[in-house]
Amino acid sequence: MTQLFSWEGIAALLLGGLYGAVFGAIPGLTATLAVALFIPMAFFLDPMIALPAIIAISSVAIFAGDVGAAIVRIPGTPASAAYTEELYAISQRRGPMYALGISAIGSSVGGIIGTLILVASATGIASVTKQFASFEYFWIAVLGLTAGVFASGDSPLKGAVSLLIGLLLATVGVDPTMGYPRFDFGSFNLLSGLNYIVVMIGLFGFSEVLENLYRRKADTSGETISPDHSPRKFFLESLLLIGKEKWLVLRSSLIGVFIGFLPGAGADIAAWVSSSIQKLRGKNTLQDEKVVLSGTTSNNAAVAGAWIPALALGLPGDTITAIILGVFMMKGITPGPLLFQEQPDLIGSLYLTFLISNVVLLPFYGYLLARMAAVITRLPVPVMMSIIAGICVIGAYAINNNPADIWIMLSAGVLAFTLKRAGFPLAQIVLGMVLGPIMETHFMMSAIKSQWNIWAFFNRPIALVFMALTILLVVAGFMARKKFLRSKG
Amino acid sequence: MQYFTINRISGVILILIASAVGLYAGTFPVLDGGHPGPALFPRLIALLMALAGGGLIFSKSVKRENETHAYEFSGDHFRLLGFLAGTALIPLLYEFAGMLPGIGGIVLLAAFLFRVRWWVGVLAAAGTTLIIYGIFGRLLGVPL
Numbered sequence: 226m227t228q229l230f231s232w233e234g235i236a237a238l239l240l241g242g243l244y245g246a247v248f249g250a251i252p253g254l255t256a257t258l259a260v261a262l263f264i265p266m267a268f269f270l271d272p273m274i275a276l277p278a279i280i281a282i283s284s285v286a287i288f289a290g291d292v293g294a295a296i297v298r299i300p301g302t303p304a305s306a307a308y309t310e311e312l313y314a315i316s317q318r319r320g321p322m323y324a325l326g327i328s329a330i331g332s333s334v335g336g337i338i339g340t341l342i343l344v345a346s347a348t349g350i351a352s353v354t355k356q357f358a359s360f361e362y363f364w365i366a367v368l369g370l371t372a373g374v375f376a377s378g379d380s381p382l383k384g385a386v387s388l389l390i391g392l393l394l395a396t397v398g399v400d401p402t403m404g405y406p407r408f409d410f411g412s413f414n415l416l417s418g419l420n421y422i423v424v425m426i427g428l429f430g431f432s433e434v435l436e437n438l439y440r441r442k443a444d445t446s447g448e449t450i451s452p453d454h455s456p457r458k459f460f461l462e463s464l465l466l467i468g469k470e471k472w473l474v475l476r477s478s479l480i481g482v483f484i485g486f487l488p489g490a491g492a493d494i495a496a497w498v499s500s501s502i503q504k505l506r507g508k509n510t511l512q513d514e515k516v517v518l519s520g521t522t523s524n525n526a527a528v529a530g531a532w533i534p535a536l537a538l539g540l541p542g543d544t545i546t547a548i549i550l551g552v553f554m555m556k557g558i559t560p561g562p563l564l565f566q567e568q569p570d571l572i573g574s575l576y577l578t579f580l581i582s583n584v585v586l587l588p589f590y591g592y593l594l595a596r597m598a599a600v601i602t603r604l605p606v607p608v609m610m611s612i613i614a615g616i617c618v619i620g621a622y623a624i625n626n627n628p629a630d631i632w633i634m635l636s637a638g639v640l641a642f643t644l645k646r647a648g649f650p651l652a653q654i655v656l657g658m659v660l661g662p663i664m665e666t667h668f669m670m671s672a673i674k675s676q677w678n679i680w681a682f683f684n685r686p687i688a689l690v691f692m693a694l695t696i697l698l699v700v701a702g703f704m705a706r707k708k709f710l711r712s713k714g
Numbered sequence: 715m716q717y718f719t720i721n722r723i724s725g726v727i728l729i730l731i732a733s734a735v736g737l738y739a740g741t742f743p744v745l746d747g748g749h750p751g752p753a754l755f756p757r758l759i760a761l762l763m764a765l766a767g768g769g770l771i772f773s774k775s776v777k778r779e780n781e782t783h784a785y786e787f788s789g790d791h792f793r794l795l796g797f798l799a800g801t802a803l804i805p806l807l808y809e810f811a812g813m814l815p816g817i818g819g820i821v822l823l824a825a826f827l828f829r830v831r832w833w834v835g836v837l838a839a840a841g842t843t844l845i846i847y848g849i850f851g852r853l854l855g856v857p858l
Contacts, residue, residue: 251849382773386728386766393735393759400752405743407752431801438793438827607828608838614797615821615842618804622813623856628805635801647720665755677749 237274238578241281242586246594248282249289249301251620256286256302256492260545264552272556273571277578279552283545284582285590287492287524288332295324296598297613299430304492304527306425306655307500308520311513321598322455326463327514328521329591331474334467335522336583338478339485339529344576347537347565359670360682364691366664369494371695372501373656375702383649390640391657394419401666402673414629421658423621423630427637428651430617435642437610459592466514473503473515474522481523485530491545492524492531497656499523505701525587529579536560536572721770728767736760793827813858814851818843 241263248259259282267275290302294309295316305312316324370392374384397408398418409415467474477499484495500520504513528545535546537560553560558568565572601609621634641651675681682688735756742753750757800823804816818839825835850856 247849382766382769386724386763386770389759389763389766393756393763396756396759400742402745403743403751405752407742407756408738434824435794435797438797438824439790605830607830608825608834611821611824611828611830611835611838612842614801614824615817615839615846618801618817618820619813619846619850623850623854626857628808628813631805632802635798639798647724649724661755669754672749673745677747 233274234277237270237278238281238581238586241278242285242582242590245282245285246289246590249286250292250594251301251616256283256290256304257545257548259283259286260548264548267552267555272552272558273574275552275556276549276571276575279545279549280575280578281582281586283528284332284336284525284579285586287528288329288521288587288591289594291325291328291332291521292594292598294429295321295328296601297430297609298433299613299617300425302493303421303425303655303659304496304524305520306429306493306652307496308517309429310650310652311500311516315514315517316598320458322458322595323462324517325591325595325598326459327466327517329587329595330460330463330467331518331521332525332591333583333587334474335478335481335524335526336529336587337580338475338522339482339526340576340579340583342479342482342526343529343533343579347533356687358685359667359674360685360688361691363664363667363671363682364688364695366660366667368691368695368698369498369501369660370656370664371698371702372498372505373653373660375501375505375698375706380648381702381706384653387644387649387651387653388657390644391654392661393657394424394654395421395658395661396665401662402669414627414633419633419658420624420630421655423624423634424637424658425655426617426620427634428641428654430613430620431634431638432641432645432651434610434614434617435638436645437606439642456592459595460588466518470515470518473519477503477519477522478526481526482530482533484523485527486533492527493659495527495530496520496524497659505698525583532575532579536564536575721773725767725770725772728770729764732760732764732767735763797824797827814843814847817846 244263245256245259249256260279263279263282267279270278287302287304290300290305291312293299293301294305294312298309298313300306300309312324312328315327370388373388374381395418397415398406399416400407406416480499480502481492481495484498485491497520499522500516503516503519531546535550550560558564558571604612617634617638618631621630622628624630641654644651644654671682672679683692739753739756739760742756743751744753745751800820804813804820807816807819821839821842822835825838826832830838847858851858
């Protein structure tokens with residue numbers, strides 16, 4: 226534990242946080258990539274330094290994904306895509322300091338709640354997930370997709386179409402059952418499928434450049450933002466909002482932890498489910514701060530939640546903890562129930578790092594990034610759009626170092642430009658691309674396991690709970706739609 | 715163009731796409747015992763897409779208050795197509811000159827199309843290229 230407070234430990238936390246902030250904020254660079262690139266360095270570090278640094282990287286990177294969403298409507302990480310439209314609208318109306326204040330302080334509170342649950346119940350909760358099989362994961366994916374349809378608000382039908390487009394795009398490439406290439410049209414570049422981060426850059430970033438070019442005059446609404454850089458706007462107003470919405474924050478954090486500890490799920494899906502539930506319950510306007518608060522709280526709570534199965538069972542909760550398990554192996558540490566008895570110092574350091582990251586690093590780097598964002602948004606819109614064009618190109622290319630991904634990004638941008646004109650939402654496309662492969666893989670696995678006895682999907686207690694939740698969500702969605710139509714007269 | 719006309723056109727396009735996907739998926743192999751394999755999900759998606767397309771043709775939707783760009787088709791087509799063509803050329807340029815000239819070029823082209831003053835455009839292109847070279851090329855080792 227003392228190593229954490231040595232100068233090496235403090236430097237690892239500070240530099241790890243800064244590194245995570247840079248990676249999260251740049252479109253195309255993800256929290257997973259940040260952790261993956263850190264691994265060669267982690268090899269030479271003591272585990273008591275390397276593991277806290279990884280926690281600082283992932284916690285800050287997941288928050289920093291909101292920075293691009295707030296300034297230029299490009300989510301830095303897939304976890305921010307669920308509430309990008311809302312965050313951008315708030316940033317345009319009340320300035321990036323306020324928008325990123327909600328995001329940073331909300332992430333911080335979500336992370337703290339997630340950590341407390343991690344500390345209190347790591348082994349207990351993890352044993353529940355042992356009951357989950359492919360049937361349960363299939364129903365979780367169905368639940369997430371259903372939430373996405375109704376989260377589109379005014380037109381669930383258009384939301385469903387966007388989701389189907391996302392699901393269809395996810396089928397491109399080698400299929401999960403037989404390894405048969407689908408919709409690759411003989412192209413080597415399509416054989417490995419469409420990377421959803423490349424598509425996301427096209428959908429949200431490149432399409433915005435196209436939009437501004439198409440309109441004869443660039444959208445200068447960003448220039449009217451109040452230049453208020455005060456910490457009051459960043460810290461106090463967001464804390465007041467969190468205080469007012471304490472139950473929403475608690476609910477979103479619990480959802481985040483729950484989804485985070487499901488192996489293979491993680492921060493992206495947690496943000497989607499939480500913000501979709503809030504969209505169903507709330508005013509469903511783009512300025513709804515509660516949607517942002519629920520999504521951002523949930524995705525950082527999921528970061529802590531993903532560590533529960535990793536520490537207690539040695540099962541990765543998400544891609545980041547999958548890499549971390551590799552670090553454990555590299556250092557000769559065996560995760561599992563015995564780890565808590567054999568290495569209490571390491572476990573204590575990890576818990577403490579989560580708290581430090583969320584209480585100190587997130588608000589600190591959040592405030593710095595928000596100040597930078599407030600300066601960037603004062604650039605003239607045509608100049609900013611020109612720079613965004615360059616960032617989109619490098620973001621798409623850098624994912625796989627493949628120039629052909631620029632064509633995929635360009636196609637996604639044109640698709641988004643066209644869909645926006647016809648009033649279709651874009652975020653559901655990303656949801657379809659994220660959940661589609663999970664749903665298909667687990668469906669096929671379950672069907673083959675049960676020798677195509679479809680009844681097997683309905684006779685497992687936990688699967689039934691998720692199915693009942695899906696039906697409840699459909700009923701609630703239609704009731705919310707009825708209320709919405711009535712309010713529109 | 716009125717939004718219900720757009721919805722009808724969207725519905726027809728969706729049905730056409732769904733038909734093409736359904737037919738193409740028919741060429742995929744099946745699993746042992748005749749069970750559906752790689753074709754199952756694409757066909758299911760195609761079916762739901764066709765249904766959604768039909769729904770769009772026959773339903774009227776409520777226009778969202780914040781959909782400021784929706785249903786607007788009178789813009790600068792020349793600027794749009796010029797920019798798309800410029801971006802599409804970057805992967806071809808990569809073969810001969812790498813990524814950096816393409817990035818600088820696309821920032822410059824966008825600045826030109828946005829009618830930004832020429833020296834501001836050059837500064838933006840040079841600055842962006844330099845930052846990308848520093849972060850991606852030097853720090854992350856991305857081949858540029």
